[in-house]
Amino acid sequence: MLQVHHEGRAVVSSGTRERAEHDVARLHAAGLWATMQQD
């Protein structure tokens, strides 16, 4: 969260696409911005 505060973005979850989408949806439910990125 501090990294987000200072840099505007941070990686908060990684893993399979399904798992990451689930985490993105939880962040969206909390009103936060979150996007998927493939490495």
Next chain:
Amino acid sequence: MSPARGVRPLRDGGYRLRLEPHERELLDVLAGELEQRVRTDDASVARLFPSAYTDDPAADDEYRRLTRGSLADGRLRALRTLRDTCTAERLDQREADAWCTALNDLRLVLGERIGVTEDLYERTMDARDPRRPELAIYGWLTWLQSEVVDALVSRLT
């Protein structure tokens, strides 16, 4: 002396809620408006349903198809709880959590509409700024949300 306005944890595990009648009425009105906008997928609530894939429209459509319903349901449930309990003197844990969610959503949508940015508190407000009434509501929602968050956090320590 009457206790301060706001939200305080109670010994019984609930939360004491003290607000003026006009504040309770305003919450009901604001939450009712937002319910309607979420239900009709109004453009003004786009902030509550962000993209998951910014460079892959097909994947983003799929994500939205899978999540839009449950995200909207969660928000509508929280707004419903806020409206049902806006005249209450006491909130239980579930209700206080719902207040937190609903107040956050109200702030996000209002903040987006009036263009709130991080420098909001550093600027001096022009007395003729047409956004003044909405900024006043935004400031009040911010105060109320911080009351709820502080009360919830006090249970964690």
